[in-house]
Amino acid sequence: MTDVDLKEYLRPGVTLPFCPGCGHRSLLRLILRAIYELGINIDDMLFVSGIGCGGWIASPCINGDTLHTLHGRSLAFATGAKMFNPKLKTMVISGDGDLIDIGGNHLIHAARRNMPITTICADNVNYGQTGGQACSTTPKGAVTQTTHEGNPYYPFDICKLVNAAGAAYTARYLVTQTSEVISSIKKALQIEGFTFIDVISPCPTQFGRQNRLDTTREAYKFFEDRCVTKEDAEGLSPAEMEGKIITGEFSNGRS
Numbered sequence: 484m485t486d487v488d489l490k491e492y493l494r495p496g497v498t499l500p501f502c503p504g505c506g507h508r509s510l511l512r513l514i515l516r517a518i519y520e521l522g523i524n525i526d527d528m529l530f531v532s533g534i535g536c537g538g539w540i541a542s543p544c545i546n547g548d549t550l551h552t553l554h555g556r557s558l559a560f561a562t563g564a565k566m567f568n569p570k571l572k573t574m575v576i577s578g579d580g581d582l583i584d585i586g587g588n589h590l591i592h593a594a595r596r597n598m599p600i601t602t603i604c605a606d607n608v609n610y611g612q613t614g615g616q617a618c619s620t621t622p623k624g625a626v627t628q629t630t631h632e633g634n635p636y637y638p639f640d641i642c643k644l645v646n647a648a649g650a651a652y653t654a655r656y657l658v659t660q661t662s663e664v665i666s667s668i669k670k671a672l673q674i675e676g677f678t679f680i681d682v683i684s685p686c687p688t689q690f691g692r693q694n695r696l697d698t699t700r701e702a703y704k705f706f707e708d709r710c711v712t713k714e715d716a717e718g719l720s721p722a723e724m725e726g727k728i729i730t731g732e733f734s735n736g737r738s
């Protein structure tokens with residue numbers, strides 16, 4: 484299926500609400516491709532999102548049933564919908580600020596309950612929509628609207644956190660690792676449990692601008708330089724791992 488065909492999965496006449504170069508554009512296509520390759524009828528799915536740039540991936544873009552909910556509450560709505568209609572393949576697509584900061588409590592408990600929901604975190608490492616403030620995935624040292632002298636804190640390893648809370652499957656990839664992202668979404672959609680994929684999705688407009696990543700290429704290279712596979716990470720010292728982002732699939736033995 485080509486990108487032209489994927490347009491059938493987009494709401495007719497929709498204008499994608501993302502800045503030029505935003506990783507969320509690619510992520511939308513990767514999600515749709517995974518659904519297409521699995522042959523899932525989009526009418527059997529429900530897409531739930533919260534607030535923020537990542538919240539715009541499902542609604543208004545996808546031509547299916549979508550719930551655009553309150554800030555941080557996408558998993559609470561998705562849990563209710565799934566319990567009401569267990570046959571629905573329920574997918575949450577939302578940003579890191581929405582899922583991990585504002586909605587962090589819902590996230591750990593959805594994982595603890597191993598709710599059969601696939602969650603895609605569109606991780607732009609900042610609050611993009613509101614001007615580029617720091618959040619709990621912002622890299623240490625990064626400049627944001629709220630950390631002018633550099634973020635003093637380490638980010639969450641969100642896959643570790645969700646795994647520890649009880650998820651069946653977690654994975655993390657950069658949005659440019661297209662085949663890995665697609666196969667990971669396909670895998671997650673076939674597991675009857677809580678599945679979580681952290682997709683690093685660069686934000687040239689806010690995070691890039693404030694960190695003097697002056698072109699879209701530089702905004703992507705910032706993350707390409709930091710990403711390391713989990714296999715390669717095993718051979719690196721703590722000093723070499725400083726600031727790195729581990730990619731791959733992670734399991735707590737339940738999947």
Ligand code: SF4
Pocket residue numbers: 500501502504505506507536607611612685686687688689690
């Ligand atoms: Fe994407 Fe950032 Fe623009 Fe939001 S502000 S649409 S994350 S580039």
